[in-house]
Amino acid sequence: MAAPVKSMDKPPAEFSPLNFTSFQKKSRTKSLSIPGTRPSVQNGQLLVSSGVTSLDYLLGGGLAVGTVLLIEEDRYDSFSRMIFKYFLAEGVVCRHELFVAAAQDDPDDILQELPAPILDDVAIHRPGEQPRMSCEPQDTLDAMKIAWRYQNLPKVQSALASSSRFGHYYDVSKTMEPEIRQAAKWHRFYHPEHPPLSSGTHSPKLESYSALLKSLRDVIQREGFDLTAPLPKSRNILRVGLHSLGSALWGDDLCCYNNPKNVHALTSFLYGLRALLRTSLSVAVVTVPSHLIQDRALMGSITRLCDNAIALESFKGSERETNPLYKDYHGLLHVRQVPRLNCLASHLPDHKDLAFKLKRKQFTIERLHLPPDLSETVSRVSKGELAGAATAAAACSSATSSAKHLDF
């Protein structure tokens, strides 16, 4: 181990990869002044947390400021809505400003449903420690009596997590206290409150999207998030949450027809959104009901105009819900696109087989793995036969009869 000697007498609980070396990268002081952000290890990009720790890990540490995360909604919009609320709640806790736009629910209602942060957990939590899983028994680490060889092996952790702590934990069973919520500064855009203006100057664009883009631009310029403007005294992050873009409630017909009239309305809007975000201190999460959009090529161009893209596929209502293979999970998560920003090589996830589940209090993303097969019957018999056949082929003919009783 390449650890310096003086760090060896520290209690092992405080070990983190950062303590192993005294060499520290010089960081720019300018970018560190905003609470709730940190620079990326890879390219120095300023990151904010998405509110879900495992999602942060998946996206390479967090959401880069100036980018758009696209979430393809699951069929009932229950889990995508949850991630959306996590993202906003993290903004409230970090005292970022919010911009919430919706066509279906009033943004006020969305804000009232935000999950409650587990704040006392933050105080206790040490940076090197793995996040505590609620279902994990913590006191079973006694010395093993039989399988003592395995005692020192690290615990298998299927939940994705990084070693250092970033973001907060939330209890989805409770809603956030009103006093925390009211401390946050936020802007709203509720589509029914903005009647169409019947100007019709931009042919490929819809009035609803133009009004949304204009309202967002006004907030960015007024509140000093614009990077091209002269620096205000203190900088903050604007978190933009746009709910269910492309649905019929926005006046869009992408979801209704095979050949929609406004094919380019949403893509043009996303192009404008990207242009707006790249020059400002803001980060956006956009959800799109992709299962309603028939045209896959259109969905591809929507994805390419966002930076990150993930898709949620819930088991609810599908035959997979009753499949024993998936009994531990609530759905699958597909990574459609990873951002490529200010660097040649982008962060790629280790696997693409990912699943999510909603525990009693917490939403997590895990590697998909099959449950251990504890039944005595089906698969083992076939494995035994396979092993027998293999040994027979290797001309160990005397051992074939006894090999049937072995599992390996």
Next chain:
Amino acid sequence: MFTELNSILNTSPESFTPGEFILLSDRQSDASFLIHHFLSFYLKARCKVCFVALVQSFSHYHAVSQRLGVSLTQAKEKGQLIFLEGLKESLSVFLPQEENAGHQAMSFLRDPAAGLRSLYEFVQSSVVESSGGGGASAEQWGPPVLLMDDVSVLLSLGVRVGAVLDFSHYCRTTVCSQLQGNVVMLVRCDGEAEEDDADDEGSEQLMRGLTHQSCLTLHVQGLPTGYCRDIHGQVEFCWKKRQSDGQHAPKKVFQFKVHDKGVSFFARGTSRAVL
């Protein structure tokens, strides 16, 4: 600039074939690293470069180019590089404000169905002035080069496929034929290969049209066997018939991995991860 790629293409900044139209395309992968390559390649070759960046900001290209050893701001100051930042200019069209009228080049966004005439006029003015007059400028640059990232985003903005093909043909005539320069364009295709048939009016059709116009195609795609962390995809190099020696150059396929400061190319199945 990736030296491995130069040796595959048998070219170098000192000697490259003028008058070529190079098409970069990708499917289920990302070919934007090739744009970075050609940008730094032509800047090192002392060409006059006109870069139409539609999907990324200047700061992105600047940050990456710096890692590849080229400074875009210096090139811009010297007059070698003309950079059109599509994102920034589009904003003044989408959200018009009183004080700035916006760049003329992106004014096609007001009425995308009408075609890309304004963008072509921008390209023409920036490449022609370099080769024609401009004797007062201190340095003389080589043949003009037009680089465009992600032409297919124009389709998302409402431009017809035919208009983009017309635009590329005009650019090819001006830059490649008249001025003996090069054109490099990137086009991105959606998902699943060729499974949907002729009714697909979109990026597929655009790619076929541009492939027909091009002299050299670099087609990047994901691995057919699925996602792998150590091999990011494969590149297919297709040359069209060359006039000089009159023989077909063979089609080559390489797998690649993108690193922080470069890309390594290797023959299929010879990745370090599997050997």
